[in-house]
Amino acid sequence: MELIQQLVNGISLGSIYALIALGYTMxxxxxxxxxxxxxxxxxxxxxxxxxxxxxxxxxxxxxLLLAMAACAVLGMIIERIAYKPLRNAARIAVLITAxxxxxxxxxxxxxxxxxxxxxxxxxxxxDRNLELFGVVISSQSLFILGTSLVLMVLLQFIVxxxxxxxxxxxxxxxxxxxxxxxxxVDNTISATFAIGSALAGAAGxxxxxxxxxIEPLMGILPGxxxxxxxxxxxxxxxxxxxxxxxxxxxxxxxxxGLGYSLxxxxxxxxxxxxxxxxxxxxLFGKNVREKV
Amino acid sequence: xATWKRTRGxxxxxxxxxxxxxxxxxxxxxxxxxxxYVNTLFFMAINVMLAASLHLIIxxxxxxxxxxxxxxxxxxxxxxxxxxxxxxxxAVGVLTAGxxxxxxxxxxxxxSLRLKGDYLAIATLGFGxxxxxxxxxxxxxxxxxxxxxxxxxxxxxVFACLFVTILxxxxxxxxTHGRACISIREDEIAADAMGINTTYxxxxxxxxxxxxxxxxxxxxxxxxxxxxxxxxxxxxxxxILIFVVLGGLGSLxxxxxxxxxxxxxxxxxxxxxxxxxxIYSIVLILVMLYRPTGLMGTKELSSLFxxxxxxxxxxxxxxxxxxx
Numbered sequence: 095m096e097l098i099q100q101l102v103n104g105i106s107l108g109s110i111y112a113l114i115a116l117g118y119t120m121x122x123x124x125x126x127x128x129x130x131x132x133x134x135x136x137x138x139x140x141x142x143x144x145x146x147x148x149x150x151x152x153x154x155x156x157x158l159l160l161a162m163a164a165c166a167v168l169g170m171i172i173e174r175i176a177y178k179p180l181r182n183a184a185r186i187a188v189l190i191t192a193x194x195x196x197x198x199x200x201x202x203x204x205x206x207x208x209x210x211x212x213x214x215x216x217x218x219x220x221d222r223n224l225e226l227f228g229v230v231i232s233s234q235s236l237f238i239l240g241t242s243l244v245l246m247v248l249l250q251f252i253v254x255x256x257x258x259x260x261x262x263x264x265x266x267x268x269x270x271x272x273x274x275x276x277x278x279v280d281n282t283i284s285a286t287f288a289i290g291s292a293l294a295g296a297a298g299x300x301x302x303x304x305x306x307x308i309e310p311l312m313g314i315l316p317g318x319x320x321x322x323x324x325x326x327x328x329x330x331x332x333x334x335x336x337x338x339x340x341x342x343x344x345x346x347x348x349x350x351g352l353g354y355s356l357x358x359x360x361x362x363x364x365x366x367x368x369x370x371x372x373x374x375x376x377l378f379g380k381n382v383r384e385k386v
Numbered sequence: 387x388a389t390w391k392r393t394r395g396x397x398x399x400x401x402x403x404x405x406x407x408x409x410x411x412x413x414x415x416x417x418x419x420x421x422x423y424v425n426t427l428f429f430m431a432i433n434v435m436l437a438a439s440l441h442l443i444i445x446x447x448x449x450x451x452x453x454x455x456x457x458x459x460x461x462x463x464x465x466x467x468x469x470x471x472x473x474x475x476x477a478v479g480v481l482t483a484g485x486x487x488x489x490x491x492x493x494x495x496x497x498s499l500r501l502k503g504d505y506l507a508i509a510t511l512g513f514g515x516x517x518x519x520x521x522x523x524x525x526x527x528x529x530x531x532x533x534x535x536x537x538x539x540x541x542x543x544v545f546a547c548l549f550v551t552i553l554x555x556x557x558x559x560x561x562t563h564g565r566a567c568i569s570i571r572e573d574e575i576a577a578d579a580m581g582i583n584t585t586y587x588x589x590x591x592x593x594x595x596x597x598x599x600x601x602x603x604x605x606x607x608x609x610x611x612x613x614x615x616x617x618x619x620x621x622x623x624x625x626i627l628i629f630v631v632l633g634g635l636g637s638l639x640x641x642x643x644x645x646x647x648x649x650x651x652x653x654x655x656x657x658x659x660x661x662x663x664x665i666y667s668i669v670l671i672l673v674m675l676y677r678p679t680g681l682m683g684t685k686e687l688s689s690l691f692x693x694x695x696x697x698x699x700x701x702x703x704x705x706x707x708x709x710x
Contacts, residue, residue, distance in 0.1 A: 128504045128507070128508065176671055176675070179675050180674065180675065180678070183674075183678050184678060185503050185504065186444075186450055186503070186635065187674045187678035188674075189450065189503075189504060189507060190627070190631050190670065190674050191670070191671055191674040191675070193452075193624060193627070193670070194666075194667045194668075194670035194671040194674065195667070195671060196667075197624065197663055197666065197667035197670070198664065198667035198668060198671065200663070201660050201663035201664045201667065202664060204660045205660045205661070205664060209660075314620070318508075318511070318512075318515070321508060322512070325505075325508070356519075356522065356523050357519065357523060359515070359519050360515070360516050360519040360520065360523075362512075363512035363513070363515050363516050363519075364512075364516065366508065366509065366512045367497065367498075367509055367512055367513065367516075370497075370498070370500075370501055370505055370508075370509050371497045371498075371500060374500065374501065374505065
């Protein structure tokens with residue numbers, strides 16, 4: 095029973111990682127850039143949700159939508175200002191810029207509102223415990239899982255059934271060829287950033303409800319772990335990010351369950367290094383040979 | 387005479403360095419420099435060592451590593467264990483710090499050779515975090531509350547370590563091995579095709595870079611009385627990265643100058659840490675947008691002087707500005 099309990103906790107946590115990882119994977123798939131600022135977009139989403147609830151007094155769904163909208167705009171601004179001018183620059187320059195953007199978001203947030211943590215209101219979602227064959231499932235984790243699943247299905251729909259999704263797939267396959275076929279590459283990249291960031295914003299609100307405590311530097315660790323999840327599933331592959339996120343959440347919960355809760359954060363990075371060594375393309379990826 | 391002409395710059399620098407050492411030693415002994423200035427000076431030297439050691443990995447070999455605080459932490463804790471737990475002299479502590487960090491560099495360097503660019507960056511970042519989390523969980527070194535360390539870092543120690551660091555890294559860069567590392571930075575596949583053992587040189591650069599980061603860690607630990615795992619998070623890694631990037635990816639003197647200047651800036655902004663980080667990040671973004679090779683590119687300060695012209699090619703890599 096203990097094992098199943100950990101599994102349930104792990105899946106709730108994993109669905110948060112999966113939501114953040116989707117943004118990483120989409121952005122990486124389209125511009126080959128590790129968006130370090132993604133974890134901070136997640137943090138901003140969490141705060142937007144928090145202020146929407148405490149100051150505007152709205153419920154869960156409007157707070158979630160507000161956070162997603164705010165993050166989508168933020169993601170597009172980041173892309174336009176920081177990444178677009180560097181589209182043909184060396185990879186190292188882009189990576190350093192991403193680190194700079196990440197630090198900027200973190201410390202501007204601290205500058206604006208201070209570094210003190212904030213507690214999410216617990217009344218946002220009904221908190222009841224369901225007992226199923228000895229396993230305790232809180233209604234909150236069901237809500238979290240449900241929201242994540244709805245968003246993931248929505249994303250699959252956008253990517254596979256809409257025009258912009260088709261454009262995104264085309265650009266990620268070959269940006270130059272897509273441009274020749276009349277696709278507006280810049281707009282497609284902006285849309286990718288907007289969608290990815292909106293998912294991170296949603297994850298931020300969900301994270302706030304799940305963990306209660308939010309603070310300006312909270313984006314770093316979940317951001318990195320979501321990246322690990324994206325690499326685990328094969329970076330650039332959307333189903334890979336979902337599976338990677340869920341898998342990472344479950345592994346972390348199992349590590350905690352075995353009594354090594356302090357090593358939990360370490361486990362994610364050990365997995366990362368192992369996967370990079372033994373299967374750099376990720377679980378779902380194919381190996382691509384580099385041409386000289 | 388020809389040899390003198392070629393190595394004149396080197397000997398002038400050495401003499402200048404020792405003159406600087408003597409002047410500072412005299413200033414400290416006479417009490418002209420108060421504790422605040424001495425602290426800043428030591429911190430500057432430690433940052434210069436960190437910047438120079440990371441420069442060897444990123445600037446020369448083109449291996450994008452952002453877990454340098456991990457090696458720094460390994461050095462700090464290794465030396466602290468030597469001096470505080472085993473009661474060995476400081477010299478042993480410093481040496482152990484370097485060796486331990488170099489071993490850590492080998493451990494991370496060997497497997498991560500299969501990785502490039504972004505993936506290597508993330509793997510090293512992960513390594514830095516693993517070190518921090520491990521230190522947090524080892525009760526022998528005090529866990530989260532850290533270790534108290536006696537003050538043993540003195541100006542001669544700081545100067546000697548700094549001098550050796552700069553000397554070794556500058557000379558390594560100009561040697562056959564350094565050339566091989568630069569060729570890996572420019573194009574790894576081409577370097578491999580030219581018969582350069584890329585694996586060997588990448589690991590060597592990692593090991594040497596982390597060796598000196600470890601020594602910097604030993605100086606740091608024995609200067610600040612207490613070391614805690616939280617001092618070695620990735621904010622520290624980013625700090626070091628910023629020195630190297632702003633100074634110029636591929637310029638040793640650039641990294642050194644950036645480390646010195648930014649240490650002064652951050653000392654003055656000590657009471658406004660948020661402002662400091664905002665300025666840092668904006669500068670970082672602007673430099674990357676408008677001058678992606680950093681302020682100095684691959685040029686060295688010495689190439690500004692006329693008399694270096696005779697010995698062109700010393701540390702100036704023909705002005706080619708490609709990194710990674």
